[in-house]
Amino acid sequence: MSSVTRPLRKVLVSHPSVPKAALDLLQQRGCETIVCESVPPSRAEIIRKVPGVDAIFWAHYQPLNGEILDAAGKQLKAVSTMSSGLDYADIAEFKRRQVPLGHTPGIVKNSVADLAVGLMISAGRHFHAGRKEIENSLWRTEQIIWLMGQEVRGSVVGFLGFGGVGQAIAKRLQGWDAAKFIYHTRTQRENPYGAVHVSFAELLRESDFLVVACPLTPETREKFNADAFKAMKPNCVFVNVGRGGIVDQPALVNALKTGEIAAAGLDVMTPEPLPANDPLLQLPNCVVIPHLGTQTMQTTIEMSLTAANNILNALEGKPMICPAY
Numbered sequence: 001m002s003s004v005t006r007p008l009r010k011v012l013v014s015h016p017s018v019p020k021a022a023l024d025l026l027q028q029r030g031c032e033t034i035v036c037e038s039v040p041p042s043r044a045e046i047i048r049k050v051p052g053v054d055a056i057f058w059a060h061y062q063p064l065n066g067e068i069l070d071a072a073g074k075q076l077k078a079v080s081t082m083s084s085g086l087d088y089a090d091i092a093e094f095k096r097r098q099v100p101l102g103h104t105p106g107i108v109k110n111s112v113a114d115l116a117v118g119l120m121i122s123a124g125r126h127f128h129a130g131r132k133e134i135e136n137s138l139w140r141t142e143q144i145i146w147l148m149g150q151e152v153r154g155s156v157v158g159f160l161g162f163g164g165v166g167q168a169i170a171k172r173l174q175g176w177d178a179a180k181f182i183y184h185t186r187t188q189r190e191n192p193y194g195a196v197h198v199s200f201a202e203l204l205r206e207s208d209f210l211v212v213a214c215p216l217t218p219e220t221r222e223k224f225n226a227d228a229f230k231a232m233k234p235n236c237v238f239v240n241v242g243r244g245g246i247v248d249q250p251a252l253v254n255a256l257k258t259g260e261i262a263a264a265g266l267d268v269m270t271p272e273p274l275p276a277n278d279p280l281l282q283l284p285n286c287v288v289i290p291h292l293g294t295q296t297m298q299t300t301i302e303m304s305l306t307a308a309n310n311i312l313n314a315l316e317g318k319p320m321i322c323p324a325y
């Protein structure tokens with residue numbers, strides 16, 4: 001009996017640190033992986049290596065657009081990112097050319113939600129300001145009222161966006177005795193957490209913690225502007241694990257300086273990387289971390305496997321696990 005060997009399908013992998021598990025999976029399922037070596041990824045290297053590939057494993061946050069699709073060629077059958085957010089991808093261009101595009105939202109929600117809860121507590125209880133007081137020999141043992149924070153117990157926890165990440169945060173906060181969960185999204189979301197759909201104005205007015213857990217879109221860009229911060233409670237702890245562009249950052253700096261809000265915890269900001277002399281870093285009431293949402297090996301490996309499976313499914317004519325459109 002003669003066996004027919006399928007030609008190897010070529011997959012360009014845009015970064016050399018993609019977990020081996022994903023490369024092994026692609027190779028075991030009949031793909032040749034062409035791995036770009038440059039760190040940070042070099043567009044020139046990608047453009048040089050991408051012509052003629054069947055699929056692209058896009059493992060970094062540079063623009064993923066018509067330029068890359070043109071360089072790849074018309075035989076391209078699948079692209080998957082290794083991220084939840086797709087603000088750097090020209091989805092309209094993928095739709096127009098009917099190139100399947102995948103991403104990894106379901107996986108990231110757990111590690112991002114863990115981090116969001118960490119930011120709620122570290123910002124709400126003044127970890128950064130407290131550390132600075134120690135460094136400046138200003139630990140006030142003589143004071144009773146000093147670095148007073150916001151507890152989750154009895155608080156209204158509000159969410160802009162209540163998809164996978166927002167609901168994973170609410171799940172983690174079950175049992176923390178929040179007064180209620182409220183959220184603002186375009187449409188109401190059935191949810192087991194008793195979270196109530198409210199207008200954006202109510203979200204601003206009522207939240208003691210306000211967590212941004214939505215993607216950056218034309219609708220959400222700079223949604224948190226000077227007017228929004230003015231409408232928030234002075235004790236409000238603002239947390240952003242969505243995207244920096246959802247916030248007018250100078251307005252946030254002003255709100256934190258003037259006490260319009262109490263504190264902020266940011267995993268995302270503008271720009272990334274944030275320059276070491278950025279005003280955000282001067283604020284004692286702002287916890288800033290360098291976009292660590294998915295920085296655990298467990299989640300990174302799972303994201304890479306989901307991206308590989310998105311690609312394999314599309315190459316085998318099946319729907320992607322997490323299609324972007």
Ligand SMILES: O=C(O)C(=O)CO
Nearest residue numbers: 083084085108293294
């Ligand atoms: O997966 C993403 O898009 C993230 O930004 C996780 O933090």
